[in-house]
Amino acid sequence: MDEKGLDISRRHREPITDTQLLLTITICIFVCMYVAAILIWGGGFKKPQMLFDILNDNAYLVIISCGLTIVMITGSIDISVAGVTALVAMTGVMILNGSMPFFSVLQASLGLADSSRIVFAALMALLIGLLFGLVQGYLIAYLEIQPFIITLAGMFFARGMITILSVDPQKAPQALLDILQKRIEINWLGSPNKNGVIIPARMEVGVVIAILIVILVFCMLRKMRIGRSFYAVGGNRQSALMLGLNVRKTRFMAHLFCGILSGIAGFVFMMHTGAGNATNATAGEMNAIASSIIGGTLLTGGVGNVIGTFFGVLTLSTIKAIVTTSGLRDPWWQSITTGAMLCLFILLQSVILMRRHRNKH
Amino acid sequence: MSESDNILEMRGITKEFPGVKALDNVNFVVRRGSIHALVGENGAGKSTLMNVLSGLYPYGSYTGDIVYEGEVCKFFKIKDSEEKGIVIIHQELALVPYMTIGENMFLGNERGKKFAIDWDKTHAEATKYLKIVGLTDSSKTLIKDIGVGKQQMVEIAKALAKNARLLILDEPTSSLNEADSKALLDLLLEFKKQGLTSIIISHKINEVSYVADDITIIRDGKTIETLVKGVDDLSEERIIRGMVGREIEDRFPKRYGVSIGEPALEVEDWNVYHPIYAEKKVIDHVSFHVNKGEVVGFAGLMGAGRTELAMSIFGRSYGRDISGKIRIHGKEVTLHSPRQAIDAGLAYVTEDRKGSGLILTNPITINTTLANMKGVSNRGVIDRDKELSVAEKYRQKLNTKTPSVRQNVGKLSGGNQQKVLLSKWMYADPDILILDEPTRGIDVGAKYEIYCIINDLVAEGKSVIMISSEMPEVLGMCDRIYVLAEGRIVGEFGREEASQEKIMASILSVDLAEKEKEI
Numbered sequence: 102m103d104e105k106g107l108d109i110s111r112r113h114r115e116p117i118t119d120t121q122l123l124l125t126i127t128i129c130i131f132v133c134m135y136v137a138a139i140l141i142w143g144g145g146f147k148k149p150q151m152l153f154d155i156l157n158d159n160a161y162l163v164i165i166s167c168g169l170t171i172v173m174i175t176g177s178i179d180i181s182v183a184g185v186t187a188l189v190a191m192t193g194v195m196i197l198n199g200s201m202p203f204f205s206v207l208q209a210s211l212g213l214a215d216s217s218r219i220v221f222a223a224l225m226a227l228l229i230g231l232l233f234g235l236v237q238g239y240l241i242a243y244l245e246i247q248p249f250i251i252t253l254a255g256m257f258f259a260r261g262m263i264t265i266l267s268v269d270p271q272k273a274p275q276a277l278l279d280i281l282q283k284r285i286e287i288n289w290l291g292s293p294n295k296n297g298v299i300i301p302a303r304m305e306v307g308v309v310i311a312i313l314i315v316i317l318v319f320c321m322l323r324k325m326r327i328g329r330s331f332y333a334v335g336g337n338r339q340s341a342l343m344l345g346l347n348v349r350k351t352r353f354m355a356h357l358f359c360g361i362l363s364g365i366a367g368f369v370f371m372m373h374t375g376a377g378n379a380t381n382a383t384a385g386e387m388n389a390i391a392s393s394i395i396g397g398t399l400l401t402g403g404v405g406n407v408i409g410t411f412f413g414v415l416t417l418s419t420i421k422a423i424v425t426t427s428g429l430r431d432p433w434w435q436s437i438t439t440g441a442m443l444c445l446f447i448l449l450q451s452v453i454l455m456r457r458h459r460n461k462h
Numbered sequence: 463m464s465e466s467d468n469i470l471e472m473r474g475i476t477k478e479f480p481g482v483k484a485l486d487n488v489n490f491v492v493r494r495g496s497i498h499a500l501v502g503e504n505g506a507g508k509s510t511l512m513n514v515l516s517g518l519y520p521y522g523s524y525t526g527d528i529v530y531e532g533e534v535c536k537f538f539k540i541k542d543s544e545e546k547g548i549v550i551i552h553q554e555l556a557l558v559p560y561m562t563i564g565e566n567m568f569l570g571n572e573r574g575k576k577f578a579i580d581w582d583k584t585h586a587e588a589t590k591y592l593k594i595v596g597l598t599d600s601s602k603t604l605i606k607d608i609g610v611g612k613q614q615m616v617e618i619a620k621a622l623a624k625n626a627r628l629l630i631l632d633e634p635t636s637s638l639n640e641a642d643s644k645a646l647l648d649l650l651l652e653f654k655k656q657g658l659t660s661i662i663i664s665h666k667i668n669e670v671s672y673v674a675d676d677i678t679i680i681r682d683g684k685t686i687e688t689l690v691k692g693v694d695d696l697s698e699e700r701i702i703r704g705m706v707g708r709e710i711e712d713r714f715p716k717r718y719g720v721s722i723g724e725p726a727l728e729v730e731d732w733n734v735y736h737p738i739y740a741e742k743k744v745i746d747h748v749s750f751h752v753n754k755g756e757v758v759g760f761a762g763l764m765g766a767g768r769t770e771l772a773m774s775i776f777g778r779s780y781g782r783d784i785s786g787k788i789r790i791h792g793k794e795v796t797l798h799s800p801r802q803a804i805d806a807g808l809a810y811v812t813e814d815r816k817g818s819g820l821i822l823t824n825p826i827t828i829n830t831t832l833a834n835m836k837g838v839s840n841r842g843v844i845d846r847d848k849e850l851s852v853a854e855k856y857r858q859k860l861n862t863k864t865p866s867v868r869q870n871v872g873k874l875s876g877g878n879q880q881k882v883l884l885s886k887w888m889y890a891d892p893d894i895l896i897l898d899e900p901t902r903g904i905d906v907g908a909k910y911e912i913y914c915i916i917n918d919l920v921a922e923g924k925s926v927i928m929i930s931s932e933m934p935e936v937l938g939m940c941d942r943i944y945v946l947a948e949g950r951i952v953g954e955f956g957r958e959e960a961s962q963e964k965i966m967a968s969i970l971s972v973d974l975a976e977k978e979k980e981i
Contacts, residue, residue, distance in 0.1 A: 344804075
C-alpha cells in the first residue's frame with residue numbers, strides 16, 4: 102500500500118516543464134501544419150515521398166542545426182557553419198573528380214581504385230570541420246573574443262576559400278555519385294505513379310547520418326557530463342565557474358563539436374547534390390539558427406534541446422515546401438510568405454506559453 | 463512660519479513581502495532643513511522604507527500615509543516622487559560608464575527640445591552643478607575615467623539637477639575612502655545651510671553622529687526611537703544600544719557532543735587587491751584558522767571584505783595579486799581555480815545564489831549534482847536514476863518544498879533555493895564549508911532548518927565558516943568569531959566572551975582610528 106501511495110504522489114509531483122511543453126507545442130503545430138497541407142494541397146503532400154524529399158534536401162541542415170544548438174546552449178553563436186559546409190562540399194567534389202592534385206597523386210602512388218576517393222573526401226571533411234572548430238573554439242573560449250565576429254570571419258574565410266579552389270562549379274563523376282547517392286528504398290511507403298506502378302519511397306544515406314547525429318547529440322546533452330556543462334555554462338557562467346566547472350574548456354568543446362558537425366554536414370551535402378558551387382548552402386546559418394529557435398533553444402543560452410531543433414528544421418523546410426507547391430512562382434513572394442508563416446509559428450508558440458503562465462498566477 | 467515644520471511625515475507604514483513583514487507600522491518624521499539619519503542593522507527595513515517613499519513600491523502595495531509638504535501623496539512610480547523633489551541616490555551607483563558626466567547627469571531628464579537634445583545647454587548646466595558639488599572635471603569626461611568618490615558626487619549633482627528638495631542617500635559612503643567620505647559629508651552640511659533637507663542611511667555610526675540632526679533607529683521593521691541633537695544623547699554607544707538592543711531569543715538549535723579537533727584550514731598573511739582598482743587593498747594581512755568540528759563566524763559590516771576573503775581563498779575567484787599561505791589539514795596547498803579548491807575539500811556557498819550559485823534554468827536534480835558529477839556518472843555518462851535518487855534524498859533531508867525535483871530552481875522560493883544550493887555542496891562532500899550569508903532573505907522557519915543543517919555538518923566532523931551580517935545569528939551559532947573591518951581582522955572572540963556591543967565596538971574602533979589619523 103505504501104508503495105502505491107509513493108507511486109501516485111510521484112506521478113502527481115511531475116508537472117510538465119516549460120521545455121517539454123515547448124517541444125510538444127512545436128511538434129503539435131508541425132503535425133497540424135503538415136496535415137493541413139495534405140488536406141488543402143493534397144497532391145504531393147499525400148505521398149510519403151514528400152516528407153522524404155524534405156528530409157533528403159535538408160539532412161545537412163539538420164546536422165549543422167545540431168551543432169549550432171550545442172553552441173547556442175552554451176550561450177555562444179557560430180555563423181560559419183554553412184560556409185564550412187559549402188567549403189567541405191567543394192573540396193569533396195574536387196577530390197572525387199580528381200582536380201585536387203595532392204589526392205590524385207596519393208591515390209596513384211598507393212595504387213587504389215577510384216572509389217577510395219570517397220574515403221579521402223570523408224576524411225578531408227572531418228579535418229576541415231575539426232580545424233574550424235579548433236581555431237574558432239580556441240579564439241572564443243581562451244582568448245575570449247566575441248563569438249559573432251570570430252565566426253563571421255570564419256564564414257568569410259570559408260566562402261573565400263571556395264572561390265580560390267574553383268571559380269567554376271564542379272561536378273562529381275557519375276560513377277562515384279552512383280555509389281554515394283545509393284538510396285534506401287522503402288516499399289511499403291511507396292505510391293503509384295501515373296501508370297499505376299508502385300514507386301517505393303526513397304531516402305538518402307545522409308538522412309540516416311543526420312538522424313543518428315540527432316540521437317547522439319540528444320544523448321550527449323541529456324546523459325553526459327559534458328552535456329550538463331554546456332547547459333550550466335550557458336545558464337550562468339559565473340555559477341558554473343564557482344562550482345568548479347572548466348568554463349573555457351566547455352565553451353571550446355561546444356565550438357569543436359559544432360565545427361566537426363559542419364564538416365559532416367558538408368559531406369552529406371555533397372552526397373546529396375554531387376556538385377561544388379560557391380553559392381552552396383547559402384543562408385544555411387540563418388536557417389540553422391531559426392530552426393534551433395523554433396525548437397525552443399534560447400539565443401541567451403542555457404535552454405535548448407536537439408529534438409526540438411530537428412522539428413525546427415522540419416517545420417522550416419515544410420513551410421518552404423508548402424509555399425513552393427502552392428503555386429507561388431516568384432521568389433520574392435516565396436520569401437515573403439515563408440517569413441510570414443515563420444512569424445505566425447513563433448507567435449503561436451509564445452501565445453500558448455504566455456497563456457500557461459498567466460493561468461498559473 | 464506659514465509652512466509646517468516637517469517636510470515629510472510617514473505615518474503607520476506597513477509593507478509586507480510574501481512571508482515577511484518588512485515594515486510594521488513605521489512612523490518617520492523629517493524636519494525641514496535638517497539632516498536626518500536612518501540607522502539600523504542589515505535587513506532592518508531602512509531601504510524598504512525609502513523605496514516606499516520614492517514610489518519604487520507603488521501606492522497601494524503598502525498601508526499608511528506619506529505626507530509630504532503638508533499633502534498626502536500617492537506615488538505610483540519613481541518619476542512621481544521625483545517631480546515633487548524627492549530624489550533617492552542608491553547604494554549601487556546608477557551611472558553609465560561609457561557616457562560622459564553631462565550625459566549621465568541628464569539621462570531621462572534631457573535638456574533641449576523633444577527630439578533634439580541641446581548639448582550646449584546640457585554641458586553648461588552640468589558644469590554649473592558640478593561646481594556646486596565641488597568637482598572641477600570637464601562635463602565631457604567619461605564616467606569610467608573618474609574614481610568612485612567623484613562618481614558619487616556626480617550622482618549628487620544629478621539629483622540636484624532634478625530640483626531635489628529632499629535628498630535621500632542610501633549608504634553613500636560605503637564604497638568611498640575616508641577622504642572622499644568626509645568631503646561628501648561636508649557637502650551635505652553645506653547643503654543644509656542652503657536649506658536642503660536630506661535623509662542619510664548609513665552603517666557608519668561615527669559619520670551619522672558627525673552630520674545628523676535627528677537619528678531614527680529602525681529594528682526588525684519597527685521604529686524604535688528618534689533621537690534629536692541637543693535633546694538626546696547622540697553618542698555612538700547610545701546609537702549602538704538602540705540598534706542591537708534585542709535579546710537573543712531561543713532561535714538557535716543547540717549543538718551537543720561535537721568535539722573540536724585540530725585545525726582543518728589555516729590561512730596565513732593573506733593579502734588581496736581589488737580586481738579593477740589595482741591599488742586598492744581589499745584584504746590586508748589576514749590570518750585565521752578553523753578547526754575540525756568548529757563553526758567559525760565572520761562578523762563585520764557590508765563591504766568589510768568578508769565575501770572577498772572567502773572568494774579569494776576559494777580558488778582565487780576574486781581579486782588580483784593574491785599572496786599568503788593556505789594549509790588544509792596541516793598541508794600547504796595552492797588553489798588556482800574553484801575546481802582545485804573543491805578537490806582540496808573546500809566549498810563556498812555563495813551569498814549571491816542567483817548570480818553565482820545556481821543555474822536557474824536547470825532543474826533541482828541537475829543543480830544538486832552539478833558540483834560532483836563524478837558521483838552520479840560513469841565514464842562521462844550520467845546515471846539519471848541515481849541523480850534522481852540523490853536529489854530526492856537531499857530534498858527529504860533538507861525538507862525542500864517543491865512539487866518535484868524536476869522543477870527548475872528558478873521557480874522556487876528563496877529559502878528553498880538556498881536549500882538546493884546547500885544540498886549541492888553537501889553532495890560534493892567537502893571538509894570545510896564557507897557559508898556566505900546562508901540565511902539572507904529567507905524566513906525564520908527556514909532559518910532554523912538551516913541552523914540545524916549546520917549543526918549536522920559539524921557533527922559529521924566538518925568545519926563551517928559562517929559569514930553573516932546578522933549579529934544574533936553569528937553569536938547564536940558560532941564557536942568563535944572573527945571581526946573583519948576594512949579588510950583587516952580587528953577582533954577575535956570566543957563564544958562566551960562575545961557580545962553584540964563588543965563586536966560593534968571593535969568594528970567602530972577601526973573607523974575611529976582611521977578618522978583620527980586623517981584629522
